[in-house]
Every structure is written in structure tokens, then in C-alpha cells.
Amino acid sequence: MRIDLISIFPEFFDVLDLSLIGKAQREELLTLHRHQLRDFSFDKHRSVDDTPTGGGAGMVMKPEPWALALEHVLAQRETPSAEPPVLIIPTPAGEVLTQRTAQQLAQAEHLVFAPGRFEGIDQRLMDWAPEHFQVRPMSIGDYVLNGGESAVVVMVEAITRLIPGVLGNPESLAEESHADGLLEYPVYTKPARWRGVDVPEILLSGDHAKIAAWRAKQQDLRTRKLRPDLWAKHVVAREQNLT
Numbered sequence: 001m002r003i004d005l006i007s008i009f010p011e012f013f014d015v016l017d018l019s020l021i022g023k024a025q026r027e028e029l030l031t032l033h034r035h036q037l038r039d040f041s042f043d044k045h046r047s048v049d050d051t052p053t054g055g056g057a058g059m060v061m062k063p064e065p066w067a068l069a070l071e072h073v074l075a076q077r078e079t080p081s082a083e084p085p086v087l088i089i090p091t092p093a094g095e096v097l098t099q100r101t102a103q104q105l106a107q108a109e110h111l112v113f114a115p116g117r118f119e120g121i122d123q124r125l126m127d128w129a130p131e132h133f134q135v136r137p138m139s140i141g142d143y144v145l146n147g148g149e150s151a152v153v154v155m156v157e158a159i160t161r162l163i164p165g166v167l168g169n170p171e172s173l174a175e176e177s178h179a180d181g182l183l184e185y186p187v188y189t190k191p192a193r194w195r196g197v198d199v200p201e202i203l204l205s206g207d208h209a210k211i212a213a214w215r216a217k218q219q220d221l222r223t224r225k226l227r228p229d230l231w232a233k234h235v236v237a238r239e240q241n242l243t
């Protein structure tokens with residue numbers, strides 16, 4: 001997978017060189033390209049923002065530097081004939097990222113992220129982009145950030161760990177929280193008794209079928225108690241045989 005990140009703070013993405021995502025890059029399962037948006041602004045101060053038309057607080061990002069940066073990314077493609085890249089625009093008004101969407105986006109060949117700052121990007125950029133990209137306005141949750149960069153870090157992590165070969169242990173993917181719309185079962189390690197508290201006896205039994213059934217029950221109980229919203233969806237999906 002190729003990922004392009006365009007921002008006025010491209011150093012924000014240095015964290016993506018660490019840990020599993022760093023390793024995936026070294027193994028060439030993933031290629032990250034960072035771009036400085038200001039390199040596509042040509043006035044004296046390389047400005048990328050201006051006052052909001054119609055008035056109001058703050059500043060709005062100008063569409064032209066974004067269009068030039070995105071055209072630069074398109075021009076760099078090795079196979080321009082391939083399906084248009086997916087352009088993810090972080091915004092509090094976007095579709096909230098879920099595990100299901102992360103799984104879908106992990107199938108893409110080329111993702112481009114366009115995190116804005118200030119009060120966001122001139123709407124005309126979003127109206128222009130579908131000519132060249134599969135545009136996905138996305139949010140990471142219902143709270144307000146100062147800009148899209150931290151949301152991009154979250155999205156890239158959620159998506160890239162689903163690329164085959166990126167995660168050390170692929171079995172953990174199928175089992176983990178949200179993969180089936182449920183929360184995780186509780187996990188334990190040694191010692192079997194810690195500060196007077198024992199690990200559930202069944203986990204020491206060696207009976208794998210019984211352990212699997214106990215864990216499934218714990219997932220149900222936890223989800224019903226902690227996330228009734230997820231539980232309701234899970235029940236509907238189970239009835240429709242979608243899980």
C-alpha cells in the first residue's frame with residue numbers, strides 16, 4: 001500500500017516510523033510519502049490560509065495549494081490508469097471511523113490523507129476532488145481537535161495493521177475487539193495467584209473448547225454491560241446471519 005500525507009506539519013507523522021508501522025515500511029509492505037503543503041503555495045509568505053468569506057472567526061485553508069499538492073501526488077503515481085486513489089479528508093463532519101471501514105480501507109492500493117488546520121478547507125476543494133479521487137470525509141469521533149493530523153495518525157494505525165503481514169500474529173486480528181462487533185474477553189497471565197486474586201480456574205483446565213465458550217460468554221456479558229449500543233447492533237447482525 002502507498003500512503004501520501006499532506007500537511008503544514010509533516011513532522012507530525014514521524015511517530016509512524018516507530019514500532020509496527022515503521023517495520024512495515026522497512027519490509028516494503030507500506031510506503032509513506034509526506035508532503036509539506038506550503039511547498040505548493042507560491043506567494044511571499046507561502047500562505048495556505050485566508051479569512052472566511054462572509055465573516056466569522058478564525059481562518060480557512062485556501063483550495064489552490066491543496067489542489068496543487070494533490071495533483072503532484074497524482075503525477076507521482078506509477079500506474080495512473082489504476083483506480084483513483086482514496087482521498088481521506090479528516091473533518092468533525094465526516095463518517096466516524098469503525099473497524100468495518102478500517103478493514104475496507106486496508107484493501108485499497110493507494111490512500112491520500114489531507115488533514116487541514118484552522119477552521120478547515122475551502123468547500124470547493126471537496127467539490128473538485130471527486131474528479132480525481134474516491135473522496136471519504138472521515139472523523140475519529142464526536143469531539144473537536146485543532147486539526148486533522150492526530151486523526152490521521154489514528155486512521156493510519158487502524159488501517160495499516162490490517163494489511164496482511166503487518167501484524168506479527170494474524171490470529172490476534174480475527175480474535176480482537178470489534179472484529180466481530182463485540183468487546184474483548186478479559187485476559188490474564190502468570191502468576192496464577194496475584195495479591196490474593198486467582199486467575200479464573202477454567203483457564204488453567206487445558207480444556208480448549210470450554211475456554212473458548214467461557215471467553216465468548218465473557219465477550220457477550222461485557223458488551224451488554226459496557227456497550228449496549230454495540231450489543232444491539234450485534235444482536236441484529238447475528239439474527240440476519242451477518243457475523
Ligand code: JD2
Nearest residue numbers: 090091116117139140141143145147148151
Ligand atoms: C479539524 C476544527 C472544524 C472546529 C481541520 C478538526 C476530527 N474527530 C475529529 N474532531 N475534529 C477533527 C478535525 C479534523 C480536521 C480539522 N479542524 C479544527 N474544524 C470545526 C474545529 C481543522 C477528525 N477527523
